Amino acid sequence: MNDNSLAMDRFLASVERRAYSMTVMATSSTEDALDLVQEAMFGFVKRYKRRPENEWKPLFYRILQNKIRDWYRRGAVRRRFIKILNRGKSNPEASPDPLEQIPDPSGPDPSRAVENKDAMRALQNALTNLPFRQRQAFLLRTWEGLSVSDTARAMKCSEGSVKTHFSRALATLREMLEDHRP
Amino acid sequence: MNDEERRKEFLDQIRAALDEQIDNLDPSVESGLTRMRREAIKAAEKKGLIGKPTYRWSTFGAAAAAAAVLLVALFTGTPTDTPGNGAMEDLEILTMADQYELVENIEFYNWLADLGPDAG
Numbered sequence: 338m339n340d341n342s343l344a345m346d347r348f349l350a351s352v353e354r355r356a357y358s359m360t361v362m363a364t365s366s367t368e369d370a371l372d373l374v375q376e377a378m379f380g381f382v383k384r385y386k387r388r389p390e391n392e393w394k395p396l397f398y399r400i401l402q403n404k405i406r407d408w409y410r411r412g413a414v415r416r417r418f419i420k421i422l423n424r425g426k427s428n429p430e431a432s433p434d435p436l437e438q439i440p441d442p443s444g445p446d447p448s449r450a451v452e453n454k455d456a457m458r459a460l461q462n463a464l465t466n467l468p469f470r471q472r473q474a475f476l477l478r479t480w481e482g483l484s485v486s487d488t489a490r491a492m493k494c495s496e497g498s499v500k501t502h503f504s505r506a507l508a509t510l511r512e513m514l515e516d517h518r519p
Numbered sequence: 520m521n522d523e524e525r526r527k528e529f530l531d532q533i534r535a536a537l538d539e540q541i542d543n544l545d546p547s548v549e550s551g552l553t554r555m556r557r558e559a560i561k562a563a564e565k566k567g568l569i570g571k572p573t574y575r576w577s578t579f580g581a582a583a584a585a586a587a588v589l590l591v592a593l594f595t596g597t598p599t600d601t602p603g604n605g606a607m608e609d610l611e612i613l614t615m616a617d618q619y620e621l622v623e624n625i626e627f628y629n630w631l632a633d634l635g636p637d638a639g
Contacts, residue, residue: 342560349559353552354541371551378559386563460536479530480537511529 345386348393349378352481356401359476362465363405365420373408377401395483398491402473409469456514463513467506470494474502475510 353374360370377400385396464472470492477488478499489496520528 342564345563346556346560349556350553353556354544355537357544357548357552358537358541367545367548371548371555374552375555375559378555379562382559382563457536457540460533461540480534507526507530510533 341386344390345382348390348397349381352394352397353378355476355481356398359472359480360401360405362461362472362476363469364408365465369408373404374401376404380404394481395487395490398477398481398483399493402491402493406469459514459516463510466513467509470498471502471506471509474499475506478503 356377357370357374360373361367364370364373377397380400381393381397384400385393388396464476467475473492474488477483477491478485483491485496485499488499492499492502
């Protein structure tokens with residue numbers, strides 16, 4: 338790979354895991370999440386490879402959020418409801434629960450491991466149940482570390498909207514995770 | 520601890536929990552992400568979208584010279600070689616060149632044309 342390709346490779350490697358995780362939260366499907374992240378990577382490299390590097394992150398996430406929104410429009414909500422209704426039933430084609438892929442942390446205190454896993458599950462549930470735009474704003478600001486202006490760029494909304502979505506998400510998460518705070 | 524400190528602590532805890540989660544991704548997911556990333560870059564390199572241009576300077580020089588001749592002929596009406604044949608040769612060379620490369624360098628050709636018949 339040449340310099341330009343290396344820079345692009347480094348950038349995508351730095352965001353791919355979080356992008357995947359965010360997409361799993363949005364779709365509740367590891368397979369769909371991989372497909373959407375792949376589409377976002379291809380779309381990003383094709384459209385924005387010549388933009389300055391400091392613009393890459395918001396541009397990549399804009400593409401990813403558009404892919405997720407398109408996924409919703411294709412009936413994803415209906416599929417999620419079907420999954421919820423089928424939960425507990427035998428369904429070999431169901432996507433594996435991403436939480437089950439988290440290994441139990443080993444340590445001298447098994448009860449602590451259970452608490453940690455419960456807290457993680459509670460966090461995942463809380464984030465997954467946030468409204469789409471609130472989750473977007475919260476994860477891009479808090480986890481990806483985007484500024485308000487870059488988040489607005491990724492979400493294609495105003496900076497004021499970003500702040501509103503973020504503060505609402507924070508308030509909801511605080512309420513839902515109160516029992517799990519140390 | 521004031522509100523701002525509590526808020527920061529809460530966000531730090533969430534961030535740490537999410538980071539821990541992705542540090543333990545399933546190996547099949549990890550390898551899938553790596554594969555997709557490499558394929559995206561490879562595909563873009565093949566199309567000449569990133570990395571070094573696919574053309575060489577010698578080719579660029581020949582295409583630029585041919586384009587300049589054609590532009591000069593078009594703007595000044597100066598015949599090239601044998602009437603008809605020179606322009607056709609130039610056109611043939613131009614159509615053989617990568618169209619994307621031609622479009623990308625259109626500003627250069629316009630500038631060259633602005634310099635007049637003595638350019639190049």
